[in-house]
Amino acid sequence: MEPKTKYNVLFAASEADPLVKVGGLGDVAGSLPAALRCLPSSADYPNLDVRLVIPFHSTVRQKVKDAKLVAEFSVPHPRKKLNGFAYQTQVNDLPVYLIGGDLIPEDEPVYSPDHRTDALKYVFFSVAILEMAKALKWPLDILHVNDWHTALAAYVLKLRKPTDPFFEYTGSLLSIHNLPFMGAAAEKVVAEFGIPPTKDPKMPVWSWQIPLPMGLQAADRIMAVSPTYADEILTPEFGCDLQQFLMTRHRDLGGILNGLDTRTWDPETDNNIPSRFSEDNLSARAINKQALLDEFQLESNPSVPLLILIGRFDRQKGVDIALGGLRLIKDLSWQIIMLGTGDPLLEESAHKMEAELPGKVRAALRFDAALARRMYAGGDILLMPSRYEPCGLAQMIAMRYGCLPLARATGGLRDTITDDPKGDSNTGFLFAAASPEAFAARLTRALEQFKDQAAWVKMQQRAMRLDFSWQKSALAYAKLYYQIREGEL
Ligand code: ADP
Numbered sequence: 001m002e003p004k005t006k007y008n009v010l011f012a013a014s015e016a017d018p019l020v021k022v023g024g025l026g027d028v029a030g031s032l033p034a035a036l037r038c039l040p041s042s043a044d045y046p047n048l049d050v051r052l053v054i055p056f057h058s059t060v061r062q063k064v065k066d067a068k069l070v071a072e073f074s075v076p077h078p079r080k081k082l083n084g085f086a087y088q089t090q091v092n093d094l095p096v097y098l099i100g101g102d103l104i105p106e107d108e109p110v111y112s113p114d115h116r117t118d119a120l121k122y123v124f125f126s127v128a129i130l131e132m133a134k135a136l137k138w139p140l141d142i143l144h145v146n147d148w149h150t151a152l153a154a155y156v157l158k159l160r161k162p163t164d165p166f167f168e169y170t171g172s173l174l175s176i177h178n179l180p181f182m183g184a185a186a187e188k189v190v191a192e193f194g195i196p197p198t199k200d201p202k203m204p205v206w207s208w209q210i211p212l213p214m215g216l217q218a219a220d221r222i223m224a225v226s227p228t229y230a231d232e233i234l235t236p237e238f239g240c241d242l243q244q245f246l247m248t249r250h251r252d253l254g255g256i257l258n259g260l261d262t263r264t265w266d267p268e269t270d271n272n273i274p275s276r277f278s279e280d281n282l283s284a285r286a287i288n289k290q291a292l293l294d295e296f297q298l299e300s301n302p303s304v305p306l307l308i309l310i311g312r313f314d315r316q317k318g319v320d321i322a323l324g325g326l327r328l329i330k331d332l333s334w335q336i337i338m339l340g341t342g343d344p345l346l347e348e349s350a351h352k353m354e355a356e357l358p359g360k361v362r363a364a365l366r367f368d369a370a371l372a373r374r375m376y377a378g379g380d381i382l383l384m385p386s387r388y389e390p391c392g393l394a395q396m397i398a399m400r401y402g403c404l405p406l407a408r409a410t411g412g413l414r415d416t417i418t419d420d421p422k423g424d425s426n427t428g429f430l431f432a433a434a435s436p437e438a439f440a441a442r443l444t445r446a447l448e449q450f451k452d453q454a455a456w457v458k459m460q461q462r463a464m465r466l467d468f469s470w471q472k473s474a475l476a477y478a479k480l481y482y483q484i485r486e487g488e489l
Contacts, residue, residue, distance in 0.1 A: 151215025
Protein backbone atom coordinates (compact mmCIF):
# COMPACT_ATOMS: atom_id res chain seq x y z
CA MET A 1 0.00 0.00 0.00
CA GLU A 2 1.21 3.55 -0.77
CA PRO A 3 2.01 5.57 2.37
CA LYS A 4 -0.76 8.00 3.28
CA THR A 5 -0.02 11.65 2.63
CA LYS A 6 -2.16 13.00 5.43
CA TYR A 7 -2.48 11.70 8.98
CA ASN A 8 -5.14 12.23 11.60
CA VAL A 9 -3.32 12.65 14.91
CA LEU A 10 -5.10 12.87 18.24
CA PHE A 11 -2.92 14.36 20.97
CA ALA A 12 -4.32 13.51 24.42
CA ALA A 13 -3.29 15.12 27.68
CA SER A 14 -4.65 16.06 31.10
CA GLU A 15 -3.81 19.76 30.71
CA ALA A 16 -2.97 22.20 27.91
CA ASP A 17 -2.08 25.86 28.06
CA PRO A 18 -3.80 28.36 27.65
CA LEU A 19 -6.98 26.47 28.57
CA VAL A 20 -5.52 24.84 31.67
CA LYS A 21 -1.96 24.69 32.97
CA VAL A 22 -0.60 23.23 36.16
CA GLY A 23 2.98 22.44 35.08
CA GLY A 24 5.27 21.74 32.16
CA LEU A 25 2.91 19.15 30.61
CA GLY A 26 0.43 22.00 30.11
CA ASP A 27 3.08 24.00 28.25
CA VAL A 28 3.94 21.05 26.02
CA ALA A 29 0.35 20.03 25.20
CA GLY A 30 -0.43 23.69 24.56
CA SER A 31 2.37 24.15 22.05
CA LEU A 32 3.51 20.88 20.41
CA PRO A 33 0.21 20.10 18.61
CA ALA A 34 0.16 23.62 17.15
CA ALA A 35 3.82 23.31 16.10
CA LEU A 36 3.04 20.01 14.37
CA ARG A 37 0.20 21.62 12.43
CA CYS A 38 2.55 24.36 11.26
CA LEU A 39 5.25 22.08 9.84
CA PRO A 40 5.92 22.75 6.18
CA SER A 41 4.96 20.06 3.68
CA SER A 42 7.74 17.59 3.00
CA ALA A 43 8.30 14.31 1.23
CA ASP A 44 9.81 12.92 4.47
CA TYR A 45 6.58 12.92 6.46
CA PRO A 46 2.85 13.32 5.86
CA ASN A 47 0.76 16.44 6.44
CA LEU A 48 -0.65 16.29 9.92
CA ASP A 49 -4.21 17.07 10.97
CA VAL A 50 -3.36 17.24 14.68
CA ARG A 51 -6.15 17.79 17.16
CA LEU A 52 -5.94 18.04 20.93
CA VAL A 53 -8.19 16.36 23.49
CA ILE A 54 -8.31 17.22 27.21
CA PRO A 55 -10.93 16.69 29.92
CA PHE A 56 -13.61 19.36 30.25
CA HIS A 57 -12.22 20.43 33.65
CA SER A 58 -14.19 22.90 35.74
CA THR A 59 -11.57 25.61 35.09
CA VAL A 60 -11.91 25.02 31.35
CA ARG A 61 -15.71 25.31 31.62
CA GLN A 62 -15.27 28.73 33.19
CA LYS A 63 -13.00 29.87 30.35
CA VAL A 64 -14.59 28.32 27.26
CA LYS A 65 -18.10 29.52 26.59
CA ASP A 66 -18.34 28.96 22.84
CA ALA A 67 -17.67 25.22 22.63
CA LYS A 68 -20.01 23.16 20.42
CA LEU A 69 -21.29 19.71 21.31
CA VAL A 70 -19.92 17.40 18.61
CA ALA A 71 -20.26 13.86 19.96
CA GLU A 72 -22.14 11.78 22.49
CA PHE A 73 -21.13 8.22 23.30
CA SER A 74 -21.17 5.61 26.02
CA VAL A 75 -18.02 4.48 27.80
CA PRO A 76 -17.76 0.71 28.25
CA HIS A 77 -18.04 -0.54 31.83
CA PRO A 78 -19.08 -4.06 32.90
CA ARG A 79 -21.71 -2.95 35.43
CA LYS A 80 -22.66 0.66 34.75
CA LYS A 81 -23.99 2.71 31.91
CA LEU A 82 -21.54 5.57 31.59
CA ASN A 83 -22.21 8.50 29.29
CA GLY A 84 -19.60 10.73 27.73
CA PHE A 85 -19.73 13.70 25.42
CA ALA A 86 -17.27 15.88 23.56
CA TYR A 87 -17.37 19.59 22.90
CA GLN A 88 -15.16 21.22 20.32
CA THR A 89 -13.43 24.56 20.50
CA GLN A 90 -10.51 26.15 18.74
CA VAL A 91 -7.29 27.63 20.13
CA ASN A 92 -5.82 29.73 17.34
CA ASP A 93 -5.85 27.18 14.50
CA LEU A 94 -5.82 24.10 16.69
CA PRO A 95 -9.07 22.12 17.03
CA VAL A 96 -9.55 21.09 20.66
CA TYR A 97 -11.95 18.45 21.97
CA LEU A 98 -13.16 18.74 25.55
CA ILE A 99 -14.45 15.49 27.01
CA GLY A 100 -17.02 15.54 29.76
CA GLY A 101 -19.29 12.89 31.13
CA ASP A 102 -20.37 10.90 34.15
CA LEU A 103 -16.93 10.61 35.78
CA ILE A 104 -15.46 13.98 34.81
CA PRO A 105 -16.45 16.10 37.82
CA GLU A 106 -17.64 19.63 37.15
CA ASP A 107 -16.26 21.12 40.35
CA GLU A 108 -12.91 19.44 41.04
CA PRO A 109 -9.40 20.75 40.39
CA VAL A 110 -7.36 19.36 37.47
CA TYR A 111 -5.59 17.02 39.86
CA SER A 112 -7.77 16.21 42.84
CA PRO A 113 -6.22 15.55 46.25
CA ASP A 114 -8.66 12.64 46.40
CA HIS A 115 -6.90 9.80 44.57
CA ARG A 116 -10.08 7.89 43.74
CA THR A 117 -11.73 10.91 42.12
CA ASP A 118 -8.63 11.34 39.96
CA ALA A 119 -8.44 7.64 39.15
CA LEU A 120 -12.09 7.56 38.03
CA LYS A 121 -11.67 10.72 36.00
CA TYR A 122 -8.56 9.72 34.09
CA VAL A 123 -9.48 6.07 33.51
CA PHE A 124 -12.84 7.26 32.18
CA PHE A 125 -11.12 9.93 30.08
CA SER A 126 -8.60 7.44 28.63
CA VAL A 127 -11.34 5.07 27.50
CA ALA A 128 -13.56 7.92 26.33
CA ILE A 129 -10.85 9.23 23.97
CA LEU A 130 -11.28 6.17 21.75
CA GLU A 131 -15.07 6.27 21.96
CA MET A 132 -15.00 9.92 20.93
CA ALA A 133 -12.89 9.22 17.84
CA LYS A 134 -15.40 6.55 16.82
CA ALA A 135 -18.41 8.75 17.50
CA LEU A 136 -16.81 11.51 15.40
CA LYS A 137 -16.08 8.97 12.66
CA TRP A 138 -12.55 10.41 12.62
CA PRO A 139 -10.24 7.46 11.96
CA LEU A 140 -6.98 7.88 13.79
CA ASP A 141 -3.59 7.27 12.23
CA ILE A 142 -1.75 8.18 15.41
CA LEU A 143 -2.87 8.33 19.02
CA HIS A 144 -0.29 10.33 20.98
CA VAL A 145 -0.78 10.00 24.75
CA ASN A 146 1.07 11.67 27.59
CA ASP A 147 1.87 10.43 31.09
CA TRP A 148 -0.31 8.18 33.25
CA HIS A 149 -3.51 10.20 32.79
CA THR A 150 -3.87 9.09 29.17
CA ALA A 151 -1.42 6.15 28.91
CA LEU A 152 -4.23 3.65 29.38
CA ALA A 153 -5.76 4.75 26.07
CA ALA A 154 -2.77 3.17 24.26
CA TYR A 155 -3.40 -0.08 26.14
CA VAL A 156 -7.12 -0.13 25.42
CA LEU A 157 -6.31 0.62 21.79
CA LYS A 158 -4.03 -2.42 21.61
CA LEU A 159 -6.81 -4.59 23.08
CA ARG A 160 -9.35 -3.25 20.61
CA LYS A 161 -7.26 -3.40 17.43
CA PRO A 162 -7.72 -7.10 16.58
CA THR A 163 -11.52 -6.91 16.71
CA ASP A 164 -12.39 -3.32 15.83
CA PRO A 165 -11.65 -2.35 12.19
CA PHE A 166 -12.02 1.33 13.08
CA PHE A 167 -8.66 1.13 14.87
CA GLU A 168 -6.96 -1.30 12.50
CA TYR A 169 -4.36 1.22 11.28
CA THR A 170 -4.04 3.34 14.41
CA GLY A 171 -0.52 3.51 15.82
CA SER A 172 0.32 4.82 19.26
CA LEU A 173 3.01 6.87 20.92
CA LEU A 174 3.43 7.46 24.64
CA SER A 175 5.44 10.44 25.85
CA ILE A 176 6.93 10.16 29.32
CA HIS A 177 7.06 13.51 31.08
CA ASN A 178 7.37 12.05 34.56
CA LEU A 179 7.92 8.32 35.12
CA PRO A 180 7.39 8.11 38.91
CA PHE A 181 3.78 9.32 38.58
CA MET A 182 2.27 6.08 37.32
CA GLY A 183 -1.32 6.37 38.45
CA ALA A 184 -0.82 3.61 41.04
CA ALA A 185 -3.99 4.69 42.86
CA ALA A 186 -6.00 3.88 39.72
CA GLU A 187 -5.24 0.15 39.82
CA LYS A 188 -8.61 -0.77 41.34
CA VAL A 189 -10.54 1.50 39.00
CA VAL A 190 -8.81 -0.08 35.98
CA ALA A 191 -10.10 -3.46 37.22
CA GLU A 192 -13.59 -2.02 37.84
CA PHE A 193 -13.69 -0.91 34.21
CA GLY A 194 -13.10 -4.53 33.22
CA ILE A 195 -9.72 -3.73 31.65
CA PRO A 196 -7.62 -6.88 32.05
CA PRO A 197 -4.09 -6.73 33.50
CA THR A 198 -1.20 -7.10 31.06
CA LYS A 199 0.27 -10.24 32.67
CA ASP A 200 3.36 -9.51 30.57
CA PRO A 201 6.07 -11.74 32.09
CA LYS A 202 8.70 -9.11 31.26
CA MET A 203 6.98 -6.66 33.62
CA PRO A 204 7.02 -6.72 37.42
CA VAL A 205 3.71 -8.17 38.67
CA TRP A 206 2.93 -5.05 40.74
CA SER A 207 2.75 -3.01 37.53
CA TRP A 208 0.31 -5.17 35.56
CA GLN A 209 -2.79 -3.07 36.20
CA ILE A 210 -1.34 0.42 36.66
CA PRO A 211 -2.03 2.92 33.84
CA LEU A 212 1.47 4.15 32.97
CA PRO A 213 3.16 0.72 32.89
CA MET A 214 0.20 -0.62 30.89
CA GLY A 215 0.74 2.16 28.38
CA LEU A 216 4.47 1.46 28.31
CA GLN A 217 3.70 -2.13 27.49
CA ALA A 218 1.21 -1.32 24.73
CA ALA A 219 2.43 1.81 22.93
CA ASP A 220 4.14 1.29 19.59
CA ARG A 221 6.78 3.81 20.57
CA ILE A 222 7.81 5.41 23.86
CA MET A 223 9.44 8.83 23.96
CA ALA A 224 10.97 10.46 27.00
CA VAL A 225 11.04 14.23 26.85
CA SER A 226 14.82 14.45 26.63
CA PRO A 227 17.54 12.11 25.33
CA THR A 228 19.33 12.01 28.69
CA TYR A 229 16.13 11.11 30.58
CA ALA A 230 15.53 8.32 28.02
CA ASP A 231 18.90 6.87 29.06
CA GLU A 232 18.40 7.53 32.75
CA ILE A 233 15.12 5.60 33.02
CA LEU A 234 17.00 2.46 32.03
CA THR A 235 18.99 2.70 35.28
CA PRO A 236 18.00 1.71 38.84
CA GLU A 237 18.35 5.32 40.05
CA PHE A 238 15.66 6.70 37.70
CA GLY A 239 13.83 3.62 36.40
CA CYS A 240 11.30 3.30 39.27
CA ASP A 241 11.73 -0.50 39.20
CA LEU A 242 10.64 -0.62 35.58
CA GLN A 243 14.20 -0.32 34.20
CA GLN A 244 14.53 -4.01 33.37
CA PHE A 245 11.22 -4.01 31.55
CA LEU A 246 12.10 -0.77 29.76
CA MET A 247 15.37 -2.39 28.65
CA THR A 248 13.28 -4.99 26.82
CA ARG A 249 11.65 -2.12 24.90
CA HIS A 250 14.80 -0.10 24.32
CA ARG A 251 14.51 -0.41 20.52
CA ASP A 252 11.20 1.43 20.69
CA LEU A 253 12.36 3.96 23.27
CA GLY A 254 13.96 7.32 22.61
CA GLY A 255 14.08 10.92 23.74
CA ILE A 256 12.94 14.10 22.02
CA LEU A 257 13.58 17.35 23.81
CA ASN A 258 10.58 19.52 24.52
CA GLY A 259 10.49 22.90 22.88
CA LEU A 260 9.12 26.21 24.05
CA ASP A 261 6.34 28.28 22.59
CA THR A 262 8.80 31.00 21.65
CA ARG A 263 6.01 33.37 20.63
CA THR A 264 4.49 33.51 24.09
CA TRP A 265 7.88 33.29 25.85
CA ASP A 266 9.58 36.27 24.24
CA PRO A 267 11.24 39.07 26.24
CA GLU A 268 10.88 41.39 23.25
CA THR A 269 7.08 41.18 23.23
CA ASP A 270 6.11 40.02 26.75
CA ASN A 271 3.42 42.39 28.03
CA ASN A 272 3.76 41.14 31.58
CA ILE A 273 7.19 42.64 32.17
CA PRO A 274 7.91 46.31 32.92
CA SER A 275 10.70 46.70 30.35
CA ARG A 276 10.99 44.61 27.19
CA PHE A 277 14.47 43.73 26.01
CA SER A 278 16.59 41.67 23.64
CA GLU A 279 20.12 40.29 23.70
CA ASP A 280 21.31 43.49 22.02
CA ASN A 281 19.64 45.70 24.55
CA LEU A 282 20.36 44.11 27.92
CA SER A 283 20.55 47.46 29.70
CA ALA A 284 16.73 47.59 29.42
CA ARG A 285 16.70 44.36 31.45
CA ALA A 286 18.11 46.14 34.51
CA ILE A 287 14.77 47.98 34.88
CA ASN A 288 13.06 44.63 35.42
CA LYS A 289 15.48 43.66 38.20
CA GLN A 290 14.95 47.01 39.91
CA ALA A 291 11.15 46.69 39.65
CA LEU A 292 11.26 43.18 41.09
CA LEU A 293 13.43 44.24 44.03
CA ASP A 294 11.04 47.15 44.68
CA GLU A 295 8.01 44.85 44.45
CA PHE A 296 9.50 42.59 47.11
CA GLN A 297 11.00 45.42 49.17
CA LEU A 298 14.53 44.16 48.81
CA GLU A 299 17.40 46.62 48.90
CA SER A 300 18.74 47.50 45.46
CA ASN A 301 22.40 47.06 44.64
CA PRO A 302 23.28 46.02 41.07
CA SER A 303 26.39 44.17 42.24
CA VAL A 304 24.32 41.76 44.34
CA PRO A 305 23.12 38.80 42.23
CA LEU A 306 19.38 38.19 42.39
CA LEU A 307 18.59 34.48 42.52
CA ILE A 308 15.17 33.16 41.62
CA LEU A 309 13.50 29.80 42.18
CA ILE A 310 10.24 29.01 40.38
CA GLY A 311 8.42 25.70 40.46
CA ARG A 312 6.55 23.03 42.33
CA PHE A 313 7.77 22.70 45.92
CA ASP A 314 8.46 19.03 45.65
CA ARG A 315 11.29 16.64 46.45
CA GLN A 316 11.82 16.17 42.72
CA LYS A 317 12.67 19.83 42.31
CA GLY A 318 15.29 19.74 45.10
CA VAL A 319 13.87 22.77 46.90
CA ASP A 320 15.36 21.33 50.10
CA ILE A 321 18.77 21.13 48.40
CA ALA A 322 18.53 24.81 47.45
CA LEU A 323 17.41 25.93 50.92
CA GLY A 324 20.09 23.81 52.63
CA GLY A 325 22.77 25.03 50.21
CA LEU A 326 21.81 28.69 50.60
CA ARG A 327 22.08 28.34 54.39
CA LEU A 328 25.65 27.08 53.93
CA ILE A 329 26.59 30.29 52.11
CA LYS A 330 24.28 32.70 53.89
CA ASP A 331 27.09 35.18 54.48
CA LEU A 332 27.88 35.60 50.79
CA SER A 333 26.35 38.39 48.78
CA TRP A 334 23.05 37.31 47.16
CA GLN A 335 19.30 37.86 47.34
CA ILE A 336 16.58 35.39 46.44
CA ILE A 337 12.91 35.46 45.47
CA MET A 338 11.14 32.09 45.49
CA LEU A 339 7.81 31.37 43.79
CA GLY A 340 6.03 28.08 44.22
CA THR A 341 3.57 25.91 46.04
CA GLY A 342 3.47 22.30 47.10
CA ASP A 343 4.81 20.30 50.03
CA PRO A 344 3.75 22.16 53.22
CA LEU A 345 7.04 21.28 54.93
CA LEU A 346 9.06 22.85 52.12
CA GLU A 347 6.77 25.87 52.11
CA GLU A 348 7.29 26.24 55.86
CA SER A 349 11.03 25.87 55.41
CA ALA A 350 11.02 28.68 52.82
CA HIS A 351 9.00 30.89 55.17
CA LYS A 352 11.41 30.16 58.01
CA MET A 353 14.36 31.19 55.89
CA GLU A 354 12.56 34.39 54.95
CA ALA A 355 12.17 35.19 58.65
CA GLU A 356 15.80 34.28 59.39
CA LEU A 357 17.29 36.32 56.55
CA PRO A 358 14.83 39.19 56.02
CA GLY A 359 17.34 41.28 54.06
CA LYS A 360 17.88 38.66 51.39
CA VAL A 361 15.02 36.14 51.16
CA ARG A 362 11.45 36.44 49.90
CA ALA A 363 9.00 33.57 49.38
CA ALA A 364 5.80 33.94 47.34
CA LEU A 365 3.95 30.72 48.04
CA ARG A 366 1.39 30.73 45.27
CA PHE A 367 0.90 30.05 41.56
CA ASP A 368 1.32 33.34 39.73
CA ALA A 369 2.08 33.14 36.01
CA ALA A 370 2.62 36.90 35.56
CA LEU A 371 5.00 37.09 38.52
CA ALA A 372 6.94 34.13 37.10
CA ARG A 373 7.50 36.17 33.93
CA ARG A 374 8.64 39.24 35.89
CA MET A 375 11.07 37.00 37.74
CA TYR A 376 12.54 35.39 34.61
CA ALA A 377 12.92 38.90 33.17
CA GLY A 378 14.60 40.42 36.24
CA GLY A 379 16.46 37.60 38.00
CA ASP A 380 20.17 36.97 37.43
CA ILE A 381 20.32 33.23 38.22
CA LEU A 382 17.53 30.62 38.18
CA LEU A 383 18.06 27.81 40.70
CA MET A 384 16.96 24.36 39.52
CA PRO A 385 18.63 21.70 41.68
CA SER A 386 16.25 18.92 40.57
CA ARG A 387 16.82 15.35 41.77
CA TYR A 388 15.52 14.26 38.39
CA GLU A 389 14.24 16.37 35.51
CA PRO A 390 12.68 14.64 32.49
CA CYS A 391 13.06 17.84 30.45
CA GLY A 392 12.31 20.99 32.42
CA LEU A 393 11.02 24.16 30.84
CA ALA A 394 11.91 26.71 33.48
CA GLN A 395 15.62 26.60 32.58
CA MET A 396 14.82 27.15 28.89
CA ILE A 397 12.50 30.05 29.65
CA ALA A 398 15.14 31.53 31.97
CA MET A 399 17.87 31.35 29.30
CA ARG A 400 15.57 32.95 26.76
CA TYR A 401 15.03 35.80 29.24
CA GLY A 402 18.75 36.20 29.99
CA CYS A 403 18.52 34.65 33.46
CA LEU A 404 21.26 32.03 33.69
CA PRO A 405 20.30 28.65 35.16
CA LEU A 406 22.19 26.89 37.92
CA ALA A 407 21.02 23.31 37.79
CA ARG A 408 21.78 19.73 38.62
CA ALA A 409 23.33 17.85 35.65
CA THR A 410 20.42 15.48 35.07
CA GLY A 411 17.86 14.73 32.34
CA GLY A 412 16.83 17.65 30.18
CA LEU A 413 18.87 20.06 32.28
CA ARG A 414 22.01 18.35 31.02
CA ASP A 415 20.71 18.42 27.46
CA THR A 416 19.88 22.14 27.42
CA ILE A 417 22.51 23.85 29.61
CA THR A 418 26.19 24.07 28.68
CA ASP A 419 28.67 24.43 31.51
CA ASP A 420 31.98 24.21 29.77
CA PRO A 421 35.08 24.45 31.98
CA LYS A 422 36.93 26.40 29.27
CA GLY A 423 34.11 28.87 29.35
CA ASP A 424 33.61 29.82 25.71
CA SER A 425 30.24 28.15 25.21
CA ASN A 426 28.73 28.43 28.70
CA THR A 427 25.03 29.11 29.05
CA GLY A 428 24.66 28.21 32.73
CA PHE A 429 26.07 26.33 35.69
CA LEU A 430 25.78 22.60 36.39
CA PHE A 431 26.62 20.49 39.43
CA ALA A 432 26.57 16.73 39.83
CA ALA A 433 25.65 15.51 43.33
CA ALA A 434 22.13 16.06 44.70
CA SER A 435 23.47 17.66 47.87
CA PRO A 436 23.39 21.12 49.46
CA GLU A 437 27.20 21.07 49.51
CA ALA A 438 27.58 20.48 45.75
CA PHE A 439 24.88 23.08 45.08
CA ALA A 440 26.56 25.64 47.37
CA ALA A 441 29.97 25.00 45.84
CA ARG A 442 28.73 25.62 42.26
CA LEU A 443 26.69 28.63 43.33
CA THR A 444 29.70 30.14 45.12
CA ARG A 445 31.69 29.96 41.88
CA ALA A 446 28.76 31.35 39.88
CA LEU A 447 28.54 34.30 42.28
CA GLU A 448 32.26 34.90 41.65
CA GLN A 449 31.64 34.76 37.88
CA PHE A 450 28.90 37.38 38.29
CA LYS A 451 31.58 39.90 39.29
CA ASP A 452 32.99 39.80 35.73
CA GLN A 453 30.02 41.59 34.16
CA ALA A 454 31.50 41.67 30.66
CA ALA A 455 31.81 37.85 30.58
CA TRP A 456 28.40 37.54 32.23
CA VAL A 457 26.70 39.58 29.51
CA LYS A 458 28.35 37.38 26.87
CA MET A 459 26.91 34.32 28.59
CA GLN A 460 23.47 35.93 28.74
CA GLN A 461 23.62 36.72 25.03
CA ARG A 462 24.73 33.18 24.20
CA ALA A 463 21.87 31.74 26.27
CA MET A 464 19.32 34.09 24.71
CA ARG A 465 20.39 33.15 21.19
CA LEU A 466 19.80 29.42 21.72
CA ASP A 467 16.97 28.01 19.65
CA PHE A 468 14.42 26.44 21.98
CA SER A 469 11.57 26.59 19.49
CA TRP A 470 9.50 23.48 18.72
CA GLN A 471 10.62 23.40 15.09
CA LYS A 472 13.31 20.71 15.42
CA SER A 473 11.41 18.52 17.89
CA ALA A 474 8.12 18.79 16.00
CA LEU A 475 9.96 17.53 12.92
CA ALA A 476 11.33 14.59 14.91
CA TYR A 477 7.79 13.73 16.09
CA ALA A 478 6.42 13.96 12.54
CA LYS A 479 9.06 11.50 11.31
CA LEU A 480 8.31 9.23 14.23
CA TYR A 481 4.56 9.26 13.45
CA TYR A 482 5.47 8.20 9.91
CA GLN A 483 7.64 5.32 11.13
CA ILE A 484 4.91 4.13 13.49
CA ARG A 485 2.09 4.35 10.95
CA GLU A 486 4.04 2.76 8.11
CA GLY A 487 5.31 0.03 10.39
CA GLU A 488 8.98 1.01 10.18
CA LEU A 489 9.68 -0.06 13.74
P1 ADP B 1 7.25 20.69 35.91
O1 ADP B 1 6.47 20.42 34.67
O2 ADP B 1 8.01 19.48 36.40
O3 ADP B 1 6.45 21.32 36.99
P2 ADP B 1 8.80 22.51 34.23
O4 ADP B 1 10.05 23.29 34.49
O5 ADP B 1 8.82 21.59 33.06
O6 ADP B 1 8.42 21.75 35.57
O7 ADP B 1 7.61 23.53 33.99
C1 ADP B 1 7.10 24.33 34.99
C2 ADP B 1 6.29 25.44 34.36
O8 ADP B 1 5.35 25.93 35.32
C3 ADP B 1 7.13 26.64 33.96
O9 ADP B 1 6.47 27.31 32.90
C4 ADP B 1 7.10 27.50 35.24
O10 ADP B 1 7.35 28.87 34.97
C5 ADP B 1 5.67 27.27 35.69
N1 ADP B 1 5.47 27.37 37.15
C6 ADP B 1 5.77 26.46 38.10
N2 ADP B 1 5.40 26.89 39.33
C7 ADP B 1 4.85 28.10 39.15
C8 ADP B 1 4.26 29.07 40.04
N3 ADP B 1 4.17 28.86 41.34
N4 ADP B 1 3.76 30.19 39.50
C9 ADP B 1 3.84 30.41 38.16
N5 ADP B 1 4.38 29.56 37.27
C10 ADP B 1 4.88 28.41 37.76
